Amino acid sequence: MFxxxxxxxxxxxxxxxxxxQWEGKPVVILSNNDGCVIARxxxxxxxxxxxxxxxxxxxxxxxxxGVCVFSSNYPLYGDMSSRVMSILEQYTPNVEIYSIDxxxxxxxxxxxxxxxxxxxxxxxQVRRWTGIPVSVGMAPTKALAKIANKIAKKFEVxxxxxxCIDTEGKRxxxxxxxxxxxxxxxxRQHRKRLEAMGVTNAWQFTLLxxxxxxxxxxxxxxxxxxDLQGIPSIQLEEVQPLKKGIATTRSFEGTLTDFSDIEERxxxxxxxxxxxxxxxxxxxxxxxxxxxSDPHKKGATLYRNSCVLTLPYATNSSIVLSKYAVLGLxxxxxxxxxxxxxxxMIMGLVPTATRQLPLFGGEEVKHxxxxxxxxxxxxxxxxxxxxxxxxxxxxTWKMKQEHLSQRFTTEINEIITVK
Amino acid sequence: xxPQKLTFFHPDQDQQKSLHLVQEGISAGFPSxxxxxxxxxxxxxQEVVRNEEATFxxxxxxxxxxxxxxxxxxxxxxxxxxEPQHDKIAICYIDGEFTVKRLKVVSDAxxxxxxxxxxxxxxxxxxxxxxxxxxxxxxxKKL
Numbered sequence: 001m002f003x004x005x006x007x008x009x010x011x012x013x014x015x016x017x018x019x020x021q022w023e024g025k026p027v028v029i030l031s032n033n034d035g036c037v038i039a040r041x042x043x044x045x046x047x048x049x050x051x052x053x054x055x056x057x058x059x060x061x062x063x064x065x066g067v068c069v070f071s072s073n074y075p076l077y078g079d080m081s082s083r084v085m086s087i088l089e090q091y092t093p094n095v096e097i098y099s100i101d102x103x104x105x106x107x108x109x110x111x112x113x114x115x116x117x118x119x120x121x122x123x124x125q126v127r128r129w130t131g132i133p134v135s136v137g138m139a140p141t142k143a144l145a146k147i148a149n150k151i152a153k154k155f156e157v158x159x160x161x162x163x164c165i166d167t168e169g170k171r172x173x174x175x176x177x178x179x180x181x182x183x184x185x186x187x188r189q190h191r192k193r194l195e196a197m198g199v200t201n202a203w204q205f206t207l208l209x210x211x212x213x214x215x216x217x218x219x220x221x222x223x224x225x226x227d228l229q230g231i232p233s234i235q236l237e238e239v240q241p242l243k244k245g246i247a248t249t250r251s252f253e254g255t256l257t258d259f260s261d262i263e264e265r266x267x268x269x270x271x272x273x274x275x276x277x278x279x280x281x282x283x284x285x286x287x288x289x290x291x292x293s294d295p296h297k298k299g300a301t302l303y304r305n306s307c308v309l310t311l312p313y314a315t316n317s318s319i320v321l322s323k324y325a326v327l328g329l330x331x332x333x334x335x336x337x338x339x340x341x342x343x344x345m346i347m348g349l350v351p352t353a354t355r356q357l358p359l360f361g362g363e364e365v366k367h368x369x370x371x372x373x374x375x376x377x378x379x380x381x382x383x384x385x386x387x388x389x390x391x392x393x394x395x396t397w398k399m400k401q402e403h404l405s406q407r408f409t410t411e412i413n414e415i416i417t418v419k
Numbered sequence: 420x421x422p423q424k425l426t427f428f429h430p431d432q433d434q435q436k437s438l439h440l441v442q443e444g445i446s447a448g449f450p451s452x453x454x455x456x457x458x459x460x461x462x463x464x465q466e467v468v469r470n471e472e473a474t475f476x477x478x479x480x481x482x483x484x485x486x487x488x489x490x491x492x493x494x495x496x497x498x499x500x501x502e503p504q505h506d507k508i509a510i511c512y513i514d515g516e517f518t519v520k521r522l523k524v525v526s527d528a529x530x531x532x533x534x535x536x537x538x539x540x541x542x543x544x545x546x547x548x549x550x551x552x553x554x555x556x557x558x559x560k561k562l
Contacts, residue, residue, distance in 0.1 A: 020512045020550055020552075021515050083471075083472040083473075084472075086471070086472050087472050125500075128473075128499060128500065129470065129472055129473035129499050129500050130472065130473065130499070131499070131552075408475070409475060412476070412494075415475075415476045415477055415478055415494075416475075416477045416478070416510075416517055417477065417478045417479070417480045417517065418477045418478070418479060418480065418495070418510055418517045418518055418519040419480055419481045419483060419516060419517070419518045419519070
């Protein structure tokens with residue numbers, strides 16, 4: 001049996017643990033730089049606030065409806081997430097951390113256990129220990145556990161937050177209840193096509209012939225069908241695969257027009273990508289940089305452009321990446337534009353240990369030692385203590401975080417005070 | 420034969436655990452008689468944190484619990500995994516505020532008891548919204 005444990009409105013729940021006055025009230029969390037809504041409590045969803053709502057457009061609405069607004073506090077969410085995950089690891093050794101707020105658990109050899117009761121125990125313990133409410137869906141396969149979890153969440157009062165698909169009757173009923181677009185792994189394209197054929201729920205999907213699915217949706221689609229039929233076909237991934245994409249992109253607090261300002265930004269983004277790669281032992285063979293003007297500024301020229309730079313050899317050196325990012329910027333930068341957003345994305349990731357070495361030239365060997373020293377300095381004295389020369393040491397590019405809560409669990413000077 | 424999907428594992432060079440360097444072996448000197456008896460150094464964390472996942476910290480503000488040894492500015496270690504019980508010192512959230520008090524459970528009522536004669540006990544009624552947030556297990560104070 002598999003269980004999917006999912007934290008309810010995770011970011012909002014994290015904030016509420018330390019500010020219980022927002023329990024039962026609408027809460028939204030904004031993206032980096034307070035750009036748009038990235039998480040909502042149930043009450044905020046009920047008010048009709050959509051995902052991605054631009055904060056500046058909704059400012060008066062938030063005020064009028066008494067919506068509590070938070071800037072995203074990733075140090076807090078990250079720590080609370082790891083607490084939840086490590087509690088879940090007490091229940092079974094087979095855990096796949098699927099995202100910051102979801103984990104798959106596999107129960108092997110638990111036939112004699114009452115899994116429903118086990119789910120309740122899990123839910124109660126996570127709530128008591130961390131303050132985070134979770135829903136638990138259980139089923140013989142991962143895709144069905146996903147659906148069971150949706151049911152547990154949707155009918156929380158009736159299910160007690162735990163739902164187990166353990167009979168054929170329950171499975172069919174659940175599949176008929178699930179719209180095709182809500183099935184795990186069915187994207188927008190597939191949804192459109194399936195709906196056009198009259199396949200509107202998960203049950204109808206499982207009735208399609210194998211050949212058709214394999215042809216139209218590859219073997220992944222077929223595995224999904226088997227999984228929905230209750231035949232385990234999607235495996236637990238206990239070891240996180242290396243990230244295939246790394247990116248650092250930001251909206252600026254105001255707008256930038258100067259080449260050197262944007263050069264500084266892109267260089268910083270490239271260094272940050274390089275650092276992320278070094279952390280997971282990867283190197284990259286190409287990078288993409290992009291620029292965008294402010295789409296909400298009336299009368300200003302709209303401009304967006306990007307370019308891909310192929311590197312002569314795989315690397316994760318901040319120095320090389322920053323150099324190429326700036327090279328790319330020279331190609332696409334245009335004077336007189338009010339830039340609002342820029343970013344660096346890494347492509348062609350390869351493991352550093354097995355990367356292809358160039359025959360001639362190649363990386364300056366000293367970079368490796370320099371980067372190791374840099375990483376160690378950052379680890380010991382905190383990030384951003386040492387930068388490349390084209391980054392600005394004085395200018396700390398602070399994110400716009402007007403509604404930031406404290407780092408209650410990771411910074412001793414920001415813990416709660418009690419009277 | 421179908422191609423097998425290979426997953427490569429890489430040593431995590433980022434997380435370094437320091438180990439004791441046992442200096443014996445081929446050097447000519449007399450081996451240290453203490454080498455076989457090396458133990459890990461004492462850590463306060465290990466002593467005060469029973470459940471890492473359920474441990475949080477809070478700072479005391481005010482003197483309402485002076486009698487229990489909780490002074491202004493002290494650091495409290497909170498274990499959320501412990502069940503609230505009569506006579507335990509708890510972090511409570513009541514009427515929009517965090518407070519630290521000793522729990523007093525009588526037949527049909529709960530009181531939050533200060534330990535300073537200048538403060539009044541708080542009787543928890545149905546109108547109050549009370550959350551017993553966690554149990555205080557240790558207090559760290561600077562002398």
